[in-house]
Every structure is written in C-alpha cells, then in structure tokens.
Amino acid sequence: MSERASVPKEEDETEPETEPEPVTTGAQSVIRALENAGTDYVFGVQGGAIMPVYDALYDSDINHVTMAHEQGASHAADAYGIVTGDPGVCFATSGPGATNLVTGIADANMDSDPVIALTGQVPTEFVGNDAFQETDTVGITQPITKESYFAADSDTVGDNVSEAFALADAGRQGPTLVDLPKDVTQGETEVEPGAPETPETYEVPEEADDENVQEAAEALAEADRPVILSGGGVIKANASSALREFAKEYEIPVITTMPGIGSFPEDHELSLEWAGMHGTGYANMAITNTDCMLAIGTRFDDRLTGGVDSFAPDAEVIHVDIDPAEISKNVYADYPLIGDARNVLRQLFDAMPRAPDADEWRDQCQAWKSEYPMDYDTPDDEPLKPQYVVERFSDVTPDDTIVCTGVGQHQMWASQFWEYTEPRTWVSSHGLGTMGYGVPAAIGAKLAAPDQEVVCFDGDGSFLMTVQGLSVAVREQLDITYVVLNNEAVGMVRQWQDGFYEGRRMASEYPWIPQFDKLAEAFGARGFTLESYENVEETIQEARDYDGPSVIDAHIDPGENVFPMVPSGGDNGLFALNEDHLEML
Amino acid sequence: MPGPAPDERMRPKGRRNTQGIRVDPEAEVTHEPRQAVLSALVKHRPGVLSEVSALFSRRQFNIESLTVGPTVDEDTARMTILIEEPEPGIDQAKKQLRKLVPVISVRELEGEAVRRELALVKVSGEKPDDVNAVADMYDGQAVDASTDSVTVEITGSKQKIDAAIEAFKQFDVQEIVRTGAAALERGPKTLEKDV
Ligand SMILES: Cc1ncc(C[n+]2csc(CCOP(=O)(O)OP(=O)(O)O)c2C)c(N)n1
Numbered sequence: 001m002s003e004r005a006s007v008p009k010e011e012d013e014t015e016p017e018t019e020p021e022p023v024t025t026g027a028q029s030v031i032r033a034l035e036n037a038g039t040d041y042v043f044g045v046q047g048g049a050i051m052p053v054y055d056a057l058y059d060s061d062i063n064h065v066t067m068a069h070e071q072g073a074s075h076a077a078d079a080y081g082i083v084t085g086d087p088g089v090c091f092a093t094s095g096p097g098a099t100n101l102v103t104g105i106a107d108a109n110m111d112s113d114p115v116i117a118l119t120g121q122v123p124t125e126f127v128g129n130d131a132f133q134e135t136d137t138v139g140i141t142q143p144i145t146k147e148s149y150f151a152a153d154s155d156t157v158g159d160n161v162s163e164a165f166a167l168a169d170a171g172r173q174g175p176t177l178v179d180l181p182k183d184v185t186q187g188e189t190e191v192e193p194g195a196p197e198t199p200e201t202y203e204v205p206e207e208a209d210d211e212n213v214q215e216a217a218e219a220l221a222e223a224d225r226p227v228i229l230s231g232g233g234v235i236k237a238n239a240s241s242a243l244r245e246f247a248k249e250y251e252i253p254v255i256t257t258m259p260g261i262g263s264f265p266e267d268h269e270l271s272l273e274w275a276g277m278h279g280t281g282y283a284n285m286a287i288t289n290t291d292c293m294l295a296i297g298t299r300f301d302d303r304l305t306g307g308v309d310s311f312a313p314d315a316e317v318i319h320v321d322i323d324p325a326e327i328s329k330n331v332y333a334d335y336p337l338i339g340d341a342r343n344v345l346r347q348l349f350d351a352m353p354r355a356p357d358a359d360e361w362r363d364q365c366q367a368w369k370s371e372y373p374m375d376y377d378t379p380d381d382e383p384l385k386p387q388y389v390v391e392r393f394s395d396v397t398p399d400d401t402i403v404c405t406g407v408g409q410h411q412m413w414a415s416q417f418w419e420y421t422e423p424r425t426w427v428s429s430h431g432l433g434t435m436g437y438g439v440p441a442a443i444g445a446k447l448a449a450p451d452q453e454v455v456c457f458d459g460d461g462s463f464l465m466t467v468q469g470l471s472v473a474v475r476e477q478l479d480i481t482y483v484v485l486n487n488e489a490v491g492m493v494r495q496w497q498d499g500f501y502e503g504r505r506m507a508s509e510y511p512w513i514p515q516f517d518k519l520a521e522a523f524g525a526r527g528f529t530l531e532s533y534e535n536v537e538e539t540i541q542e543a544r545d546y547d548g549p550s551v552i553d554a555h556i557d558p559g560e561n562v563f564p565m566v567p568s569g570g571d572n573g574l575f576a577l578n579e580d581h582l583e584m585l
Numbered sequence: 586m587p588g589p590a591p592d593e594r595m596r597p598k599g600r601r602n603t604q605g606i607r608v609d610p611e612a613e614v615t616h617e618p619r620q621a622v623l624s625a626l627v628k629h630r631p632g633v634l635s636e637v638s639a640l641f642s643r644r645q646f647n648i649e650s651l652t653v654g655p656t657v658d659e660d661t662a663r664m665t666i667l668i669e670e671p672e673p674g675i676d677q678a679k680k681q682l683r684k685l686v687p688v689i690s691v692r693e694l695e696g697e698a699v700r701r702e703l704a705l706v707k708v709s710g711e712k713p714d715d716v717n718a719v720a721d722m723y724d725g726q727a728v729d730a731s732t733d734s735v736t737v738e739i740t741g742s743k744q745k746i747d748a749a750i751e752a753f754k755q756f757d758v759q760e761i762v763r764t765g766a767a768a769l770e771r772g773p774k775t776l777e778k779d780v
Pocket of ligand 1: 406407408410433458460463489490491
C-alpha cells in the first residue's frame with residue numbers, strides 16, 4: 001500500500017525485526033520519533049523543503065499515502081485520528097504545502113481531533129528573508145493548534161516531534177505542528193528522540209474532586225426532568241460504554257450533540273438522538289424543558305445552544321470536561337467537574353444516591369418522539385428524496401459502518417436519517433464546517449478501519465472541492481462508496497436564501513456541474529447514477545459489492561430542505577418543522 | 586401528524602442572560618467590567634509574547650497594558666497583563682492563558698499588589714527650573730537635558746503618572762513613552778512557590 005516504487009528494496013520486507021539502525025540525521029530522528037509513537041500511516045505531498053524527511057521515510061515501515069492536495073492530507077489524518085483515537089499524521093512542504101494544510105488543521109482544532117502536521121521549512125539561514133516557498137508557518141498556525149513548534153536544531157528535532165505527538169493526544173485532543181527547516185532535517189545528529197512525553201507545563205486533570213462529584217450526583221438524583229447531553233468528548237475519552245451503563249442504570253434520557261453522535265445507541269429507548277439547529281424535535285424539546293442537565297464533553301457550540309438565553313433555561317448544569325477553560329465559557333456550570341469523562345462517569349455512577357424519580361418525564365420524552373417524528377414525504381412521482389437514499393443505505397449496512405460527509409444539507413440528512421449505534425462511526429466536520437472534508441476523510445477512515453464498511457455522503461458542491469482525492473482512493477484500491485446527494489446547488493446556502501433572503505439565489509445554483517458517474521470512471525472508480533426510487537436498493541447494492549471506490553451520483557429533489565430547523569441564535573424549543581413554521585418565528 | 590406549532594409547545598419559565606447564567610427574573614445579575622491584574626510566568630523563548638497577545642486579540646479581550654521581562658531564572662519570563670472585562674471574561678482569560686503550553690503559571694494579583702509604571706516625558710527646555718519643580722512634586726527626576734529639551738523620569742501608579750503628564754502639559758510636551766504596569770503581590774507569596 002505504501003509506495004517506495006521504482007527502486008527495489010535490498011532487504012525483504014518480511015524479515016524478522018532487527019534493532020533499528022542508529023539515526024544519523026535530523027530527518028531520521030523525526031521518523032524515529034514517529035515510529036516510537038506507533039505511527040502506521042502518514043498522509044502527505046512531497047516538496048523541496050520536506051524532501052529530507054521523505055528520504056528518511058524511505059527506510060521506514062511507516063506507510064505513506066500520497067495525497068492529491070495537502071488539504072486532503074490534513075483531513076485524511078483528521079479522520080484517521082477520529083476513527084482510531086490515535087493522532088493522524090500529515091506531511092507537507094514549506095510555503096504553499098503548509099498553507100494548504102491550514103484548513104484541515106483549523107478543522108481538527110475546532111473538533112478537538114488529534115492531528116500532527118509536519119511541515120518543511122526553508123533552511124534556517126533563509127528564514128525571514130522571504131526565501132522561495134517560505135511562509136511563517138508557526139505564526140500562521142499558532143492560533144489553530146495546541147502548540148506549533150519551530151525545530152531549531154538537529155539534535156532536538158526528534159524530541160520536538162515526540163512532544164508534539166504526545167501533546168496532540170493528551171487531555172483534550174487537538175492538532176500540533178512541527179516546522180522543520182531543511183538544514184535541521186539534513187543536519188547530522190546521533191541523538192535518538194526521547195519517548196513521547198507532554199511538556200512539563202501541560203497538566204491533565206484525571207479525576208474530578210470527590211466532593212464536587214457528590215454534590216452533582218445529588219442534584220441529578222433530585223431532578224424531575226433530567227437529561228444527559230453527550231458530546232464529542234465522550235467518544236474521545238472512550239467513555240461511550242461508561243455512558244451507556246450510567247444512563248441505563250439511572251434511566252436518564254440521553255441527547256447527543258452532533259459530534260457526540262454514536263456515543264449512545266440511537267435505537268435505544270432512552271435515546272433522543274441529537275439536539276441543535278437541525279437536531280430532532282424531541283431532543284430540542286427535552287433540552288428546552290429539562291431541569292437538570294448532565295453535560296459531558298461538550299463545548300456548548302452555538303449550533304447546539306441556539307441563543308444561550310433560551311438554552312435549557314430551567315436547568316441546573318453539571319458540566320464534565322477535561323478542559324477547565326470550557327467550564328462556564330458559553331453556558332454557566334452550576335456543578336463543574338473537571339476530569340477525564342470516563343473516570344468522572346465512574347465517579348458519578350458510584351456517587352448517585354438513587355435514580356431520579358422521572359417516570360413522567362420519560363413518558364413525556366416518548367410522547368415527543370411520536371409528536372415530532374423524523375419524517376419526509378415520499379410520493380413516488382416526486383424526484384428522489386435524499387432522506388430515502390440515506391435510510392435505505394443505513395438499513396442494509398452493518399452497525400459499525402463508518403459514515404463520512406461533506407458540509408451542507410446532505411451532512412444533515414446523513415446525520416438525521418442514518419441510525420448510529422457505535423462510537424467512531426460518524427466522521428464529519430462540525431466546528432469549522434469544511435466543505436470538501438468528505439472525500440479525503442473517507443480515505444483516512446478506510447485506512448484506519450480497513451475491515452469496516454465506509455460510505456461518504458457528499459454534496460455536489462463539497463464533492464467538487466476535493467474530488468481529486470478520488471485518484472488516491474483508486475490508487476490505494478479503497479473500498480469506499482461515495483454518494484453524491486446531487487441537487488445542482490450549494491443547497492444549504494440556497495435554503496437560507498429562500499428562508500431569510502427572500503429567495504434571492506445569488507451564487508448558490510450549480511447547473512453546470514459535471515456528470516459525477518463519468519468523472520468517477522475517468523478517475524478509474526466505478527460510477528453509478530440514481531434518478532428514481534426504482535433502483536435505489538439495487539444501485540446501493542452494486543456499489544457496495546464493487547471492490548474499490550465507487551461513486552453514486554444521486555439526482556435528488558432540488559427543492560428539498562432540511563427540517564427541523566432552529567434559526568441561527570434562536571430558541572431550540574421553537575424549532576420549525578416546515579417553511580410555514582419558519583415564517584411564524 | 587405534525588406536533589404542535591412553535592408557540593403552542595411546552596416550555597419552562599426560566600431564562601439565561603447573554604453570559605449563559607440562569608437568571609432570576611426579579612434580580613438579574615449583570616457583571617460590570619472591572620480591572621484585573623494578571624501575572625503570568627512563562628517560558629523565556631521566542632514566540633511567547635506573540636502567542637499570549639494573539640490569544641487576547643483572538644478572544645477580543647481588551648488589554649490595557651502588557652509588560653514582559655526576564656526573571657531571576659533565565660529560562661522564565663514574567664508578564665503583567667492588565668485587562669478590563671466583566672467577571673466571566675476575566676475568568677476565561679485566566680483559563681485560556683493557563684492552556685498555553687509555554688505558560689507555567691497564572692495568577693490574578695489582589696487589589697493591594699504593588700503596581701508600578703514608568704514614564705519618560707520630554708518637554709521644552711525653556712524653563713528648566715519650573716520643570717524640575719513639577720518633577721519634584723511627583724518624585725520624578727530629570728534624566729537628560731539640553732538647551733531645547735528636558736526629559737523627566739516618573740515612576741508610580743497609573744493615576745500618579747496621568748496626573749504628572751497633565752501637569753507637564755504646561756511646558757509643551759514633545760514626546761512621551763510609558764511602559765504599562767509591572768506588578769507583584771505584597772507579602773511572601775510568589776508565583777513560583779504558591780500557585
Ligand atoms: C469551504 C467552505 N466554503 C463555503 C462554505 C459555506 N457553505 C456551507 S454549506 C454550503 C453548501 C454546501 O453545498 P453542497 O456541498 O452541494 O451540499 P448541499 O447543501 O447541497 O447538500 C456552503 C457553500 C463552507 N461551509 N465551506
């Protein structure tokens with residue numbers, strides 16, 4: 001899978017493991033640091049300033065995946081990090097290579113995904129001279145990483161990488177970057193990198209204070225209308241099973257955030273699925289009416305809360321988070337519990353004096369499920385509805401199927417109409433909302449979990465932004481099914497124009513998009529077209545059966561919009577179920 | 586069967602303010618901005634100042650002043666940051682600062698902390714004796730003089746320096762430079778020993 005192409009290697013790759021050769025250059029020390037940390041894959045693109053590092057990679061067992069664009073390298077690494085839980089690694093050269101990584105790094109930062117970016121840099125003596133392909137990569141990326149390092153010395157560059165690796169994974173996960181001047185990687189050194197360790201100034205809280213846990217547990221047990229709000233942090237902390245045990249034992253309804261999808265099984269009675277702008281009506285009703293919310297690993301993003309003045313306005317908030325800076329940042333926490341979500345859930349489990357007395361509330365939540373079901377119209381003569389395609393696909397795939405997406409309406413349908421039951425099966429761009437995330441993310445996800453099925457729901461606009469990644473999926477023979485929910489528009493924008501800009505559809509309709517099935521074939525993938533209800537199941541099956549990347553160009557009803565909807569900054573309890581409701585708000 | 590329309594749905598009476606704090610409608614709490622003196626011990630290495638100042642600008646915290654200089658330990662530097670923010674903002678600023686990797690410790694100094702600022706004021710040299718007399722009033726001293734100008738050094742609280750500058754205006758102020766506050770807690774507490 002990894003390419004070392006033309007020159008045959010001297011040793012046989014299967015020979016028994018021997019002691020690695022001592023390092024002789026900074027670049028070898030960089031690669032050794034990655035090996036020590038257990039790196040299997042690196043996603044990247046070659047270039048002048050990063051060449052010494054690639055040259056050292058030649059002798060390593062780490063697999064390199066050449067991407068078609070560095071943005072794809074950072075998204076693939078991001079998805080790899082989400083699916084495995086361990087940092088994904090991407091390489092780029094200096095200047096344009098590094099700046100192309102920026103979108104993926106910012107994306108990882110917003111979603112707390114563990115990513116390590118290693119960028120080439122011009123030789124130290126040229127730094128600051130506006131040399132060929134120079135940019136201030138550390139300066140550009142500092143606000144969007146946990147830390148960006150400038151490697152100044154061949155003897156310490158390996159330690160910089162080890163530390164960056166440990167830091168990306170420690171506490172609240174996130175991206176780190178090491179900028180590697182060419183003379184530093186080319187320079188001689190015999191210094192082996194140390195083990196991955198976080199800097200001594202970085203402290204990670206493990207368990208919450210027992211007294212605080214006790215108080216919070218008592219408040220939750222006292223509640224009449226309790227809910228658990230499970231965020232992406234629950235998945236990152238591998239706390240999904242602890243959450244399941246806790247919720248089932250104390251019979252508390254569970255709402256997830258969008259990044260928290262998969263942390264609690266959506267087919268369980270206690271699940272209300274996810275809340276927020278396009279979350280379910282029942283989740284938003286429960287979130288509005290709860291009197292005690294146990295919020296775990298969520299940063300209360302505005303797409304979740306709507307206007308904070310109307311967010312869970314009656315609720316005492318117990319906020320569990322590993323990052324103290326998240327406490328009371330957006331929503332005030334009556335009971336802050338700082339620590340690792342899995343540990344704190346265990347602590348809470350033991351501290352609960354009893355289950356809350358909430359039969360009536362649970363019945364109310366079930367009633368909301370039937371009052372506000374997730375629904376859409378499917379008269380046969382209408383153009384194909386996107387929700388139908390998502391639902392049919394979900395029906396036939398195994399529980400551990402991984403779903404990736406771009407950003408837009410299709411992303412919402414994929415989150416609403418697919419039934420998620422397992423953590424690390426929902427791979428999407430939340431905080432940054434990056435169109436173009438889907439194609440490369442699916443590549444990273446498939447390499448991270450080769451035995452799991454991977455499907456990517458994309459929009460025509462999003463797909464076009466990173467479609468060159470198909471060449472990578474073809475070269476690596478990755479069995480991914482891409483489904484383009486094609487409405488010949490940047491549909492989410494068009495929906496807002498229709499709703500909030502009097503239908504003035506400026507720059508949102510794309511009637512000139514290519515035929516995606518043919519485009520797929522041109523790349524060497526399989527292409528399919530879907531135009532009606534008749535052959536949905538059959539086409540899905542054929543695409544799944546094809547052993548390699550396939551693209552289904554699904555021509556969906558261009559008039560279809562995403563509901564329920566809470567207008568931006570609005571009140572979650574006042575979600576609109578259709579256009580008429582929007583006008584009432 | 587679509588459920589009730591937005592205005593017919595169950596909802597509680599509570600409310601939060603814009604800072605996400607639940608409010609009792611009778612007695613709404615609003616936090617007025619106040620001045621806070623943050624003292625941070627940081628790794629003494631390139632880029633720290635930009636990392637800290639970028640944090641403040643990114644989060645739209647208004648910095649009144651920021652001073653930085655080395656400590657007795659050559660690997661660390663100390664920053665004194667004055668901000669004016671409502672309580673939750675001050676709390677966020679402290680937490681966000683603590684998150685930065687090169688930041689070793691952060692503390693808000695209490696009101697009675699020792700706070701000093703330095704100003705150099707260059708005024709016209711026409712009436713040197715009068716300038717000296719005003720400088721004396723503010724415990725300042727002339728540090729440079731020529732036929733055309735006198736430069737006076739003043740240290741003290743921000744208020745004292747404001748007042749001194751006001752007084753020097755009668756001599757045609759030509760140039761001013763101010764450092765912003767440096768501050769230390771009174772008593773034996775230090776950032777290193779007690780964080
Ligand atoms: C890189 C980027 N540019 C612009 C946007 C703004 N934006 C948000 S959703 C959207 C529409 C997405 O269109 P498409 O991918 O076709 O999906 P659809 O909404 O039609 O399902 C746009 C343009 C964005 N999120 N990301």
